[in-house]
Amino acid sequence: MRRVRATDRLGVAVVGLLLVAGGLLVLDLCLEVTGSYPDRVDPAPVARAVDAGWWPWASGTGGVVLVVLGLWWLLARIPRRGTTTIRLSGSGPEGRLVVDLGSVADAAAAQLMSLAPVASARGDVVRRRGTDVLELRVELAPGADLPSVTEAAAVVEADVHGAFPDDDVTVRVLVGAATPNRRRTRRRDTVLVREPEVSRAGAASPTGG
Amino acid sequence: MPTTTVPRARPAVVALALLVALLLLAAGGVLLRDLAVSQGWLDGRAWVPAVVDAVGDVRRSTGLAVAAAAVAVLGLLLLVAAAGRGRPTHAAVEAHTETWISPRAVAAVALEAADRAPGVLHAAVTGAGRRRVVLEVTGSSSASTRSVVDAAQEAASRAVASVPRVTVVVREAGGAR
Numbered sequence: 001m002r003r004v005r006a007t008d009r010l011g012v013a014v015v016g017l018l019l020v021a022g023g024l025l026v027l028d029l030c031l032e033v034t035g036s037y038p039d040r041v042d043p044a045p046v047a048r049a050v051d052a053g054w055w056p057w058a059s060g061t062g063g064v065v066l067v068v069l070g071l072w073w074l075l076a077r078i079p080r081r082g083t084t085t086i087r088l089s090g091s092g093p094e095g096r097l098v099v100d101l102g103s104v105a106d107a108a109a110a111q112l113m114s115l116a117p118v119a120s121a122r123g124d125v126v127r128r129r130g131t132d133v134l135e136l137r138v139e140l141a142p143g144a145d146l147p148s149v150t151e152a153a154a155v156v157e158a159d160v161h162g163a164f165p166d167d168d169v170t171v172r173v174l175v176g177a178a179t180p181n182r183r184r185t186r187r188r189d190t191v192l193v194r195e196p197e198v199s200r201a202g203a204a205s206p207t208g209g
Numbered sequence: 210m211p212t213t214t215v216p217r218a219r220p221a222v223v224a225l226a227l228l229v230a231l232l233l234l235a236a237g238g239v240l241l242r243d244l245a246v247s248q249g250w251l252d253g254r255a256w257v258p259a260v261v262d263a264v265g266d267v268r269r270s271t272g273l274a275v276a277a278a279a280v281a282v283l284g285l286l287l288l289v290a291a292a293g294r295g296r297p298t299h300a301a302v303e304a305h306t307e308t309w310i311s312p313r314a315v316a317a318v319a320l321e322a323a324d325r326a327p328g329v330l331h332a333a334v335t336g337a338g339r340r341r342v343v344l345e346v347t348g349s350s351s352a353s354t355r356s357v358v359d360a361a362q363e364a365a366s367r368a369v370a371s372v373p374r375v376t377v378v379v380r381e382a383g384g385a386r
Contacts, residue, residue, distance in 0.1 A: 008226035009291045015229050016287030023281025030274035043265040050258045056247035059257060063240025070233035077227070128214065139314075146302070146310070146318050146368045153308045170307065174216055174299055177313040 007073065084125045086132060086168065101125045101169065105134040108156050108171065112136055116152035117144035119178040134160060134171045139178040149175060216309055217295035225290055300339060300369045315368050316342045319375050322364030326357040330382050338373065345378045354379045 029037050049055060088097035105123030113121040118138040126135050136156070140149065153173040160171045243258075245251040267273065299309035316337035324332040328348045336343030342365060346357055358377045366372040 005223070008222050011229050012222050012225045012287050013291035015232075016284045016291060019284025019287065020281050021284075023277045023279070023284060026277035027274055027281065030269050030271075030277060037269075040268050041264055043261050046261050047258070047265075050261050056244045056255075059240045060244030063237040063242075063244065066233045066237030066240065068237075070230045070237060073226070073230035073233070077223075140317055142317075143321060145321075146314075150302055150308050157307060172216075173308040175302070175308065175310040175314045177311065177317040 007076070011073070084127075084132065089166070101132055101134065104160070104163075104169070105136070108134050108160060109136050109138075111159070112138060112152055112156050112173070115155060116149040117141045118149060131167070132169045134169060136171065136173045137176065138173065139176050142178065146175070215297045215301075216299040218298050220293055220295040221290045222293065225287065297339065300371050302369055310369050312337045312339050312342070312373065315365055315373060316344070318368045319361040319365045320344055323357050323361040323377060326353075326360045328353065329357060335378070336376075339371070340373050341376060342373050343376045343378065345380070347380045347382050349382055 028034055029041070084101040085098045086101060088099060090097045102123075102125055105125050107123075109121040109123035112118065116138065117140070119141040121136060121138045124135045124137070126133050136153075138149065140146070153171075156173070157171045160169060161167070163169075239256055242251065243255040246253050246255045299311050300315070302308040302310050313334075316334045319342050320332055320334050323329060323344050323346055326346075326348075328350075329346055330349060331347040333345050334342070335345045342361075344361055348357070354377065357379060358375065361377055362372075362375045365375050
């Protein structure tokens with residue numbers, strides 16, 4: 001994805017440069033800042049090239065290149081959900097120890113959810129600066145206090161660090177809110193009060209509910 | 210302070226690149242169509258020669274200069290977007306190196322504190338940003354604006370290292386609630 005992002009920047013920058021260059025060129029033709037130009041652009045040289053016999057095949061080849069480039073660019077941005085695994089240090093000639101980080105992220109999210117007052121927790125694996133990061137996205141439960149969430153995050157972080165002491169896997173917890181505009185539910189205690197029934201004994205019977 | 214990078218939204222260049230990729234496909238399609246027309250595989254007139262002919266009819270004018278300036282400015286904007294990063298989506302939680310909190314979550318924490326202040330009947334978040342959180346509070350006549358603001362601000366300052374300013378709009382409950 002990092003290579004795609006670099007390609008995105010390069011492609012947009014090239015288009016930006018072309019637009020700036022083209023715009024300034026036409027502006028110069030209009031305003032004659034750097035020299036004097038005829039009132040009308042003469043397209044004859046370009047027209048001769050376009051009318052040549054080789055032009056359709058050359059432009060067609062260019063068209064194929066553009067279509068292939070555009071398709072590659074589009075397809076490269078489709079996220080691939082592959083399994084992220086790392087090999088543990090205990091691997092050797094007698095066998096390999098491989099751990100699926102996606103499962104570790106799921107387990108870490110489940111642990112965080114069990115420890116902290118969060119409405120939801122989701123684990124994912126992202127790669128940053130050569131390190132696999134277990135990214136845990138949690139949503140605060142209504143009324144939850146943040147310190148308990150951060151304490152639980154510290155516990156999960158410590159557990160993962162204990163499992164991967166070489167720091168080749170780290171944890172990042174992103175805390176969000178379940179609802180942006182949680183309105184307090186009107187706390188209303190409903191008490192049904194009956195008209196005092198004056199019994200013959202003269203006793204009233206209010207009923208709470 | 211956190212050692213990893215700040216969580217950021219997807220930069221604008223990603224969407225622009227998608228547009229550019231589609232434009233590449235379209236341009237390639239035009240060139241292939243011209244090839245097909247020139248070889249008699251398709252009926253019609255080639256588009257590129259028609260554009261070249263049309264350019265010959267263009268004359269200097271104020272409108273053309275304005276259009277050229279607009280194109281150059283658009284190009285500059287694309288250059289800026291190509292170098293730009295996405296806006297930060299979370300802020301670091303103090304004392305916890307790898308825990309980050311969104312402005313909405315900070316607002317929820319401040320809301321909870323304001324909601325529990327004396328005399329507050331109803332509280333809601335009306336704005337949540339990285340620099341400012343706005344709460345709207347309805348309180349009884351006994352509600353103290355200062356205590357509500359202090360409670361919300363203190364909760365926000367405990368939640369995040371770069372504390373946003375908490376603005377509280379207090380309304381007094383009128384009539385029966």
